[in-house]
Amino acid sequence: MKIIRKRGKRGKSLKLKAREFDKKFDKGEDISKHLDISKARRPEQEQKRVNVDFPLWMIHLLDKEAKRLGVPRQSIIKVWIAERLEKAS
Numbered sequence: 001m002k003i004i005r006k007r008g009k010r011g012k013s014l015k016l017k018a019r020e021f022d023k024k025f026d027k028g029e030d031i032s033k034h035l036d037i038s039k040a041r042r043p044e045q046e047q048k049r050v051n052v053d054f055p056l057w058m059i060h061l062l063d064k065e066a067k068r069l070g071v072p073r074q075s076i077i078k079v080w081i082a083e084r085l086e087k088a089s
Contacts, residue, residue: 021034062076
């Protein structure tokens with residue numbers, strides 16, 4: 001496991017070994033200060049913008065359902081497509 005770096009009292013970089021990191025985590029301590037999440041990503045969750053044209057009647061029905069559920073139209077579209085793809089596989 002990678003050694004985590006943290007800053008000491010004088011700004012000097014200190015190393016936190018994986019074992020120490022695990023102990024802090026297991027004790028329920030806040031470990032967020034030891035993590036560099038600037039390059040974190042969720043595998044297979046990266047997004048790509050696409051444009052899709054829908055007939056007007058479909059947009060109206062999507063908006064009606066989105067309003068009923070209190071969510072954005074895009075959320076309905078994502079969930080319904082994900083459900084259909086899951087069912088198909």
